[in-house]
Amino acid sequence: NAGVTQTPKFQVLKTGQSMTLQCAQDMNHEYMSWYRQDPGMGLRLIHYSVGAGITDQGEVPNGYNVSRSTTEDFPLRLLSAAPSQTSVYFCASSYGSFANTGELFFGEGSRLTVL
Amino acid sequence: QKEVEQDPGPLSVPEGAIVSLNCTYSNSAFQYFMWYRQYSRKGPELLMYTYSSGNKEDGRFTAQVDKSSKYISLFIRDSQPSDSATYLCAMGRGGASGTYKYIFGTGTRLKVLA
Numbered sequence: 001n002a003g004v005t006q007t008p009k010f011q012v013l014k015t016g017q018s019m020t021l022q023c024a025q026d027m028n029h030e031y032m033s034w035y036r037q038d039p040g041m042g043l044r045l046i047h048y049s050v051g052a053g054i055t056d057q058g059e060v061p062n063g064y065n066v067s068r069s070t071t072e073d074f075p076l077r078l079l080s081a082a083p084s085q086t087s088v089y090f091c092a093s094s095y096g097s098f099a100n101t102g103e104l105f106f107g108e109g110s111r112l113t114v115l
Numbered sequence: 116q117k118e119v120e121q122d123p124g125p126l127s128v129p130e131g132a133i134v135s136l137n138c139t140y141s142n143s144a145f146q147y148f149m150w151y152r153q154y155s156r157k158g159p160e161l162l163m164y165t166y167s168s169g170n171k172e173d174g175r176f177t178a179q180v181d182k183s184s185k186y187i188s189l190f191i192r193d194s195q196p197s198d199s200a201t202y203l204c205a206m207g208r209g210g211a212s213g214t215y216k217y218i219f220g221t222g223t224r225l226k227v228l229a
Contacts, residue, residue, distance in 0.1 A: 004158075035219075040123065042203065042221035043159070090158055103149075104205075104217060106158030 002026050006091050006107035013081040013114045021076040021110050023091030029105070031094040032074040033058070034066065036087040037109075043090065049074055081114045088112075118142050121204055121220030129228050134191040138204035138220045141185065145218075147207035148180050150189045152200045153222065159203055163189065194227045201225070 007022045025032065033048035035058075045058030049068040063085060065077040074093075078085060088111050092104040121138045128134055136150075147166045151159035163178040165171045171178045179188040191198055204220040 033217075040221060042119075042121070043219040045217070092158075103161040103164065104151075104159075106160070108158050109156070 004091055004093055004105050004107040006089075006110050008110060009108065010111050011113070013078075013112065015081060015083060015114060017081050019078050019081065021078075021089055021091075021112075023074045023076065023107060024072050025074075025091075025093040025105070026072065027093065027105065028071060029093035029095055030071070032068065033092050033094075033104070034064070034074070034076045035090045035092060036060065036085075037090060038087050046076065046089075078112075081112075083114045086112060086114045116141055118218050119204065119206055119220045122223055123221050125224040125226060127226045127228060128194055130194060130196060132194050132227070134189075134194050134198070134225060134227075136189040136191075136202050136204075136223050136225070138187050139185055140187070140206050140218075142206070142208070142218075143182075143185065144208045145206035146209070148178070148187050149205040149207065149217075150176075150178055151203045151205060151219075153203060154200045162202070191225075194225075196227045196229045199226045 004025045030051050034046040035043040037043050044060050046064050047066040049055045052068050052071050055066050088109045090109050091107045094104050119140045150163040152162045153159040165178050168180050168182045175192045177190040201222040201224050203222040207217045
């Protein structure tokens with residue numbers, strides 16, 4: 001049972017380049033989300049999905065796109081990378097109901113540097 | 116004003132000390148309260164979860180929620196060097212159409228000295 005898997009773990013981009021951060025989970029979770037973590041800012045929600053075909057914006061969605069074609073995968077696309085997008089990105093998934101523990105399962109993170 | 120406020124620390128304590136970590140929040144719609152622990156260069160992991168005012172204990176950890184004051188705390192008894200990590204509080208509320216919102220604090224860095 002791999003849990004939440006993120007790739008790549010590290011990436012360096014030049015300003016204006018595009019890329020996709022991959023996220024896959026094998027726990028059959030309905031809820032998946034992307035966060036970015038910056039010093040002094042905590043974890044901020046970028047986009048989330050409550051099921052295949054359903055996505056919505058979080059707190060800081062600008063410059064990012066997502067799609068959810070399967071339950072397992074939730075890729076995050078950077079359209080035109082900017083230095084302000086230098087951050088650590090976490091994918092997280094959940095059963096989607098607080099009736100359980102409300103636990104978000106996080107991946108190991110993807111460290112992105114934009115030059 | 117941020118919805119969730121957390122003292123960033125860092126906090127250094129000697130081994131065996133009692134640690135108190137705190138968060139305040141402004142949105143009374145939050146129903147679920149969580150503490151996550153994050154080791155360096157790892158993803159956060161759920162440590163404690165509660166949805167009611169009062170105390171919840173799990174081994175050396177106690178989570179306390181005071182909804183009337185909009186204040187939550189995490190106490191660590193007999194702290195160990197292995198407890199050295201960043202602790203993030205998180206609040207959650209459900210919404211219409213199956214939407215869920217989790218808001219995290221900025222995290223408090225804790226170092227327990229052997």
